[in-house]
Amino acid sequence: MKIQVKSSFNPTLKTDCLVVALKPAKKLSSQQSELNKVTGGLIARLQEAGEFDATKAQVSVTPAPAGLNAKKLVLIGTGDTKSLDSEEIRDLLTTLAKALKENKVNEVSFELSALIAKSDAAIVARQTIETLGDAAYQYVMQPKSVTGPKAAKEMKVTLCCTDRKQAAEAKKAAMIGDAINNGKTLAKDLGNMPGNVCTPSYLASQARKLSKSHGLKVKVLSEKDMSDLGMGSLLSVSKGSREPAKLIVMEYKGAKNKKEAPHALVGKGLTFDAGGISLKPSAKMDEMKYDMCGAASVFGAVVAAAELELPINVLGVVPSSENLPDGIANKPGDVVTSMSGQTIEILNTDAEGRLILCDALTYTERYKPQTVIDIATLTGAVIVALGHQTAGVMGNDQEVVDNLIAAGETSLDHAWQLPLKETYKKQLKSDYADLANIGGPSAGTITAGCFLSYFTEKFRWAHLDIAGTAWGGTAGKRATGRAVPALTQYLIDRC
Ligand code: BES
Ligand code: MN
Ligand code: ZN
Numbered sequence: 001m002k003i004q005v006k007s008s009f010n011p012t013l014k015t016d017c018l019v020v021a022l023k024p025a026k027k028l029s030s031q032q033s034e035l036n037k038v039t040g041g042l043i044a045r046l047q048e049a050g051e052f053d054a055t056k057a058q059v060s061v062t063p064a065p066a067g068l069n070a071k072k073l074v075l076i077g078t079g080d081t082k083s084l085d086s087e088e089i090r091d092l093l094t095t096l097a098k099a100l101k102e103n104k105v106n107e108v109s110f111e112l113s114a115l116i117a118k119s120d121a122a123i124v125a126r127q128t129i130e131t132l133g134d135a136a137y138q139y140v141m142q143p144k145s146v147t148g149p150k151a152a153k154e155m156k157v158t159l160c161c162t163d164r165k166q167a168a169e170a171k172k173a174a175m176i177g178d179a180i181n182n183g184k185t186l187a188k189d190l191g192n193m194p195g196n197v198c199t200p201s202y203l204a205s206q207a208r209k210l211s212k213s214h215g216l217k218v219k220v221l222s223e224k225d226m227s228d229l230g231m232g233s234l235l236s237v238s239k240g241s242r243e244p245a246k247l248i249v250m251e252y253k254g255a256k257n258k259k260e261a262p263h264a265l266v267g268k269g270l271t272f273d274a275g276g277i278s279l280k281p282s283a284k285m286d287e288m289k290y291d292m293c294g295a296a297s298v299f300g301a302v303v304a305a306a307e308l309e310l311p312i313n314v315l316g317v318v319p320s321s322e323n324l325p326d327g328i329a330n331k332p333g334d335v336v337t338s339m340s341g342q343t344i345e346i347l348n349t350d351a352e353g354r355l356i357l358c359d360a361l362t363y364t365e366r367y368k369p370q371t372v373i374d375i376a377t378l379t380g381a382v383i384v385a386l387g388h389q390t391a392g393v394m395g396n397d398q399e400v401v402d403n404l405i406a407a408g409e410t411s412l413d414h415a416w417q418l419p420l421k422e423t424y425k426k427q428l429k430s431d432y433a434d435l436a437n438i439g440g441p442s443a444g445t446i447t448a449g450c451f452l453s454y455f456t457e458k459f460r461w462a463h464l465d466i467a468g469t470a471w472g473g474t475a476g477k478r479a480t481g482r483a484v485p486a487l488t489q490y491l492i493d494r495c
Pocket of ligand 2: 273275323349350351352353
């Protein structure tokens with residue numbers, strides 16, 4: 001997005017579309033009367049005709065408004081409550097962004113002081129950019145079809161503020177919104193891509209591409225490398241697939257001291273999860289192409305951190321594989337040895353995410369990270385518990401968990417903590433190995449977290465289950481780009 005922030009507002013500026021926020025008032029406010037004056041009484045006429053009374057999120061579009069140098073004038077109502085929280089601001093701006101999309105607006109100027117008065121400039125600026133990005137997002141079919149939708153044109157956005165201080169705040173927030181948006185777009189694209197295009201090797205090639213475009217240090221471990229490291233758990237999952245597994249390692253070094261301990265993000269990159277021998281039912285199995293959205297979130301957050309030039313070091317680790325049935329695939333009852341030396345009895349081959357994550361987490365130890373967050377579409381149970389609205393979070397360090405939850409609140413990418421208590425760990429007892437890979441039908445999200453906790457004892461760690469938030473909900477049958485906002489905010493907050 002091309003973003004410009006101005007410290008004043010000129011109602012006769014030249015633009016394709018002028019958006020003005022207005023609050024309800026019988027008597028016109030100074031802002032309303034100024035606009036009313038230059039448009040020869042348009043606001044008053046719209047009010048009298050009952051066309052626009054500025055209730056919350058009401059949108060009115062006037063083409064070719066007289067007196068202005070805008071091709072369209074869009075009014076957005078703020079409603080008359082004294083304040084609006086950030087969620088309400090986002091909902092209102094989402095309605096506005098959809099209307100702008102319907103009107104094929106590509107260049108737009110905003111005068112939102114009536115909205116800023118009920119919230120603050122940073123929230124409004126950031127959400128303006130993010131909601132525009134979400135509305136404009138267009139998945140371009142892979143492989144490219146002739147009739148399919150084309151990539152959206154880059155939008156040009158001007159935010160008009162009332163003074164320099166407000167403009168500075170808005171600019172900073174808009175830049176964050178833009179970086180998050182770019183990270184989300186990448187994560188959505190990867191999540192929406194079919195499994196035959198987005199394979200572990202494809203993810204590895206994407207990482208190499210990012211290394212060039214964003215100055216990252218990228219390393220890709222092959223199955224041979226992983227075998228030499230003793231990653232018996234990860235490799236047992238990819239055994240049943242013809243696509244070779246990859247362990248992708250990305251380093252962004254923004255800290256002055258290049259040796260400063262990094263914040264590590266470890267993302268599940270299952271490019272297709274059929275369940276393996278414990279085959280999934282066929283309904284909606286196509287959606288299991290999104291089982292790499294943890295990986296996609298890591299890609300997106302690392303890209304956002306690099307674009308924002310955050311002064312910290314970030315490590316992205318992505319274990320990537322397919323999970324398919326095959327003659328040499330994992331079988332229920334198989335016992336494998338993880339890189340940590342702990343043995344695992346695979347009671348259900350569909351609980352494969354934890355099997356690839358555990359070795360990636362052990363591998364992450366060698367980077368001596370300050371904190372580690374793993375992000376995974378790990379359990380269907382988290383959708384039952386929290387729906388598509390909220391991610392599940394657990395960890396071995398309350399401060400890391402709290403920081404992640406706080407980052408989710410700021411970025412409107414919410415997470416809710418579940419209890420990672422000793423008592424649940426009993427469910428992972430195995431007769432044949434140190435651990436079983438499933439904990440029975442109850443508390444599925446928690447026992448998955450418990451499983452990972454056996455591989456995270458050497459660092460401060462939180463686990464984010466995004467099986468619900470990464471896909472669906474208001475986005476429909478599409479990837480959402482979550483948890484890029486929460487992870488990026490988490491990194492910003494560490495600076
Ligand atoms: N990738 C799935 C979890 C999932 C389910 C993500 C639905 C998105 C939507 C994961 O690998 C899985 O299959 N988990 C099992 C665990 C069970 C076998 C203990 C599940 O949730 O059913
Ligand atoms: Mn599975
Ligand atoms: Zn899975």
